[in-house]
Structures are given as C-alpha cells and as structure tokens.
Amino acid sequence: MFALPDRAAFFDLQAKRMVVLAFAAAVLSTALLSVAAGLVVLFWLLSARFAQSWQRVKSEPAVWMALGLVALSLLGMSYTPAPLDEAVEGAGKYVKLLLLPLALVLLDDECWIRRALYAFLAALTLAVFASYLEGYGLTPDWTAKGDTTAFAGHITLSLFEAIGAFIAFTFARFEPQRRTLWIVLGLFFLSHLFILNTGRTGQVLALSMLALLMFQVWRWKGVLIGGLAAVVLIAGVWFGSAQFQQRIQVGAHDLQQYQEGESRNSLGARLDFWKNSFSIIADAPLLGHGTASLKPIYPAYASEKGWLTDNPHNEFLMVMIQWGVPGLLLLLGLFVFLARATPVLQPEAAAMMWGVLAAYVLGGLFNSLLLDHREGMMFALLAGLLLAWRKPQDGLGR
Numbered sequence: 001m002f003a004l005p006d007r008a009a010f011f012d013l014q015a016k017r018m019v020v021l022a023f024a025a026a027v028l029s030t031a032l033l034s035v036a037a038g039l040v041v042l043f044w045l046l047s048a049r050f051a052q053s054w055q056r057v058k059s060e061p062a063v064w065m066a067l068g069l070v071a072l073s074l075l076g077m078s079y080t081p082a083p084l085d086e087a088v089e090g091a092g093k094y095v096k097l098l099l100l101p102l103a104l105v106l107l108d109d110e111c112w113i114r115r116a117l118y119a120f121l122a123a124l125t126l127a128v129f130a131s132y133l134e135g136y137g138l139t140p141d142w143t144a145k146g147d148t149t150a151f152a153g154h155i156t157l158s159l160f161e162a163i164g165a166f167i168a169f170t171f172a173r174f175e176p177q178r179r180t181l182w183i184v185l186g187l188f189f190l191s192h193l194f195i196l197n198t199g200r201t202g203q204v205l206a207l208s209m210l211a212l213l214m215f216q217v218w219r220w221k222g223v224l225i226g227g228l229a230a231v232v233l234i235a236g237v238w239f240g241s242a243q244f245q246q247r248i249q250v251g252a253h254d255l256q257q258y259q260e261g262e263s264r265n266s267l268g269a270r271l272d273f274w275k276n277s278f279s280i281i282a283d284a285p286l287l288g289h290g291t292a293s294l295k296p297i298y299p300a301y302a303s304e305k306g307w308l309t310d311n312p313h314n315e316f317l318m319v320m321i322q323w324g325v326p327g328l329l330l331l332l333g334l335f336v337f338l339a340r341a342t343p344v345l346q347p348e349a350a351a352m353m354w355g356v357l358a359a360y361v362l363g364g365l366f367n368s369l370l371l372d373h374r375e376g377m378m379f380a381l382l383a384g385l386l387l388a389w390r391k392p393q394d395g396l397g398r
Contacts, residue, residue, distance in 0.1 A: 008047045015043035016106050019381070022099075023116045026378045027123035027160055028151045033377055040102055053105045062341060062387065063104065065334035066097040066380070072323045072330065073291050080290025080322075081297060090292025090322075096376050103384025113389050116381070117167060121185065124164045127151045128192045135196040149197060156374050158202020159363060161193040163382075166209045166355040173217065174348045201366055205359050212358050216351055269307045270366070276301040277317040281324075288324035311371065315364030318371060331370075335361055338383055349389035356382050 018039040025033035044053075057063045073094040077087040107113050130150035133139040139150075149157040168186035172179045193202050214225050279301050280289065289297055295310035302308055312318055319327035335357055342350040360369055360379050369375040 008049055011043045011047035012049060012106070015040055015047060015102075016112050018043060019103055019106050020112070020116045020119045022377070023381055024119040024123035026374050026381065027120065027127050027157075030373055033374060037096070037099060037377060040099065040106070044102055044106065049105075053101075056105050056108075057101045060101070060104065060337075060341075060387065062334055062337040062383065063101045065330050065337055066100045066383075068330040069319070069327070069334070070094055070097050072327055076288065076291030076293075076323050078290075079287070080293045082290065082292040082295065086292045086295065087290070093371050093373070093376065096373075097370070097380050099377060099380035100384040100387075103381050104388045107385050107388040110389065113385055116385055120160075121164055121168065124160055124189065125185065127157060128161065128189055131157065131192055131196065135192075149199075152374065154197055154199040155201050155367065156199075156372070158193055158197050158199025159205065159359065159369070159375055160202075160378070161189040161197065162202045162206040162209055163356065163359050163378075165189040165193070165206060166213060166359075167352055169213055170348055170351045170355065173351070201363055204366075205363055208362055209355050209358055212354060216354070269309070270313050272303070272307070273309055273312040274314060274317065277312040277314065277321060281317070281320045284324060285320075286324045288320060288322045288327060291322055294318075294321050311368050313367050315360075315368050315370055318368045338387070341387055344390055345386065346389045346391055349386045353383075353386045356386065 018036050022033060022036035022040060025036045073091040077084075077091055080087050080090075082090065103116075107116060127150050130139065134150055151157075152160070165186040168182045168189065172182035172186070175182065190206060193199070193206055197203075210229060211227065214229070218225060276298065280294070280297065283289075292310070294312065295308075298308055298310070312321065316328060316331065319331050323330075338353060339357055342353050345353060356379070363369050363375075367375075370379060
C-alpha cells in the first residue's frame with residue numbers, strides 16, 4: 001500500500017494526466033471525454049487534497065459563479081414540469097462546470113498547462129487532417145453525417161478550429177522562436193474552417209477573434225487591419241470554396257422564407273425559437289420554469305408551422321427559461337469574473353482568456369454551448385486552465 005504522502009502524490013499525478021487526456025478527447029471522442037472527466041474527479045477524490053484545493057478556489061469569484069449554476073440546475077429540478085429522468089439529465093449537462101475548479105486546482109505547474117494545450121492542438125490537428133481526407137473523398141464519412149468533419153460535428157469542430165487558431169496565433173506572438181510553426185498551424189485550422197467546414201458559427205467566431213487578435217497586437221489600428229484582412233479572407237473563400245458559397249446562399253434563402261412566414265428551415269427555426277423564448281421567459285422571469293423545462297412547455301408557445309425544440313440555440317435565453325434572472329446573473333457573472341482575472345494571468349494566458357470569452361459569449365448568442373457536451377466541457381477545462389496560469393507573484397510562475 002502507498003504511504004499517505006505517496007498516495008496523494010500518485011493520485012494527483014493521475015488526475016493531471018486525465019485532464020490532459022480530456023483536452024484531447026474533447027476533440028476526438030465524446031465517450032473518451034466522459035471517461036477522462038470521470039477519472040479526473042475520481043483521482044482528485046482519491047488524492048484527498050481537499051484542504052489545498054479549498055485554499056486555491058475559495059477566493060476565485062468565477063468558480064463560485066460556476067458552482068452557482070450547478071446548484072441552480074439541481075434546485076431547478078424541484079419545480080420543473082419535466083419528468084424526473086429528463087430533469088436529472090438536464091442538471092447533468094451543467095455538472096460539467098465542476099471541471100473548471102478541478103482544472104484550476106490540478107494544473108498547478110506551467111508544464112502541465114502547456115501539455116494540456118498541446119494535447120488539444122495535437123488532437124485538433126489530427127481531426128482537421130482527417131476531415132480534409134474525408135472532404136476530398138479519400139476516406140469514409142467519419143461521423144456518418146455528410147458534413148466533411150471527422151470525430152465531431154461541423155458546429156463543434158468549427159468552434160474548436162476557431163479557438164485552436166486563436167491559441168496558435170497567440171503562441172506565435174509570445175514564442176518568436178517557433179512563430180512560423182504556430183502561424184502555419186493556425187492557418188491550417190482556418191483553411192478547413194472556411195474551405196470545407198459548413199459550420200457558420202465557427203466562421204463568424206473566427207472573424208471576430210481575428211479582430212480581437214489584431215486589437216491585442218496593434219490596438220485600434222489593429223481592428224482596421226483585422227477588418228481589411230477579414231474582407232480579403234471572405235472574398236478569397238467565397239471564390240475558392242463551393243461549401244462556403246452554399247452556406248451563405250442557404251442562410252439568405254432561409255431568411256427570405258422566414259420573412260414570408262415559413263419557419264421550417266435552419267435559420268427560420270432559430271428565429272422562431274428566440275421569439276418564443278422571450279414569451280416563455282416573460283411568464284416566469286424571477287425563477288424560470290425549472291431545469292430541462294423547455295421541452296414540455298414549448299409546444300404551448302410554438303406556432304402550427306414551427307418546429308418543436310428543447311434548446312433555443314441561445315445560451316442566455318436557455319438559462320433564463322430554466323432559472324430566470326438568477327441564472328442569467330450567474331452566467332454573466334461567470335464571464336465577467338473570468339475577464340476581471342486577466343490582469344493577474346500570464347500575458348499569453350490573458351490573451352487566450354479574452355479569445356475564449358469572445359468565442360463563448362458570441363457563440364452563446366447562436367448556440368447553447370455550455371449545454372452541449374463537448375463544447376461545455378471544453379469551456380470548463382479552458383477557463384480553469386487559463387485561471388491557473390498566473391503571473392509569478394500571483395501563484396503559478398514560469
């Protein structure tokens with residue numbers, strides 16, 4: 001048997017390894033991600049380093065916002081109209097936010113932080129390479145969805161490609177000796193995102209994050225440069241990618257149909273979901289309708305021609321429908337306190353944190369990213385990792 005200190009160190013090491021695995025698994029496999037996340041929790045419990053963990057998280061407001069959302073998801077089970085099994089499943093979708101404080105506690109050394117980020121980028125490189133092979137007919141359809149993406153759906157992979165490119169370009173800023181490598185890797189991710197991937201969410205986020213990156217480097221002059229670069233990029237992709245043209249044309253057609261009263265298409269359905277969500281929120285603004293409540297109550301608000309849904313495809317509407325004003329305040333507080341932590345982070349971590357926040361705040365306008373399994377897990381992992389990457393005087397050093 002292990003001596004007590006050896007046991008704690010052994011299980012702490014295994015928990016760190018599982019965090020690194022989770023960063024790769026988020027890109028490659030939902031099942032592997034669930035296993036890795038479960039083992040992170042198990043090994044952390046077996047390490048029994050509760051006092052050290054408490055000292056690390058007790059003064060982090062972002063952690064308390066995340067824990068508040070988890071608590072609301074559990075409390076919301078007590079007044080939801082959803083069946084018990086659906087309520088339990090709905091609450092489980094937010095329990096993943098517990099990975100935020102766990103990543104913060106476990107990634108207490110920069111070498112582990114970099115291993116986790118490198119694992120994510122390596123897995124994303126594999127996924128993009130495999131997606132190129134699939135897109136040009138050299139391999140079978142990996143996801144059986146016909147969307148030229150391997151290991152993940154087009155929306156999920158588009159989000160990860162946008163974030164991965166931003167991380168790579170940020171490394172290029174701070175690591176001049178490997179700048180060429182990082183720039184090539186970032187361009188590799190963006191090339192698939194705009195040429196073959198049909199995920200409009202990631203494309204919009206990538207352009208927004210490009211403007212943010214330019215602002216970080218050159219301030220307001222950089223925004224102008226980034227805007228011009230975005231115009232050139234869009235023009236180049238428009239003439240070079242049939243998939244990109246098709247997605248823009250489909251979006252325009254969907255919008256036209258919606259204006260004519262037809263909402264049974266991708267864009268029209270989302271506009272319907274958002275409009276009906278405001279009516280649902282207005283009926284219970286203080287505490288919401290409870291966890292996983294949208295599915296049973298939505299039919300009463302939907303039009304005869306509209307689609308039914310259990311997801312309004314908007315993060316902010318989703319939390320307000322379920323938990324009212326407290327849910328929205330906790331979600332906004334989570335984003336705000338992550339932003340307010342940036343002055344004490346290492347410069348590259350602060351830059352990446354702004355990128356992650358841009359991705360999830362803007363992406364949350366069009367998707368319920370925290371609700372989605374891989375996207376929500378990645379947010380919790382990245383937010384915890386970046387919170388842990390502190391300047392030397394604030395904890396973690398180089």
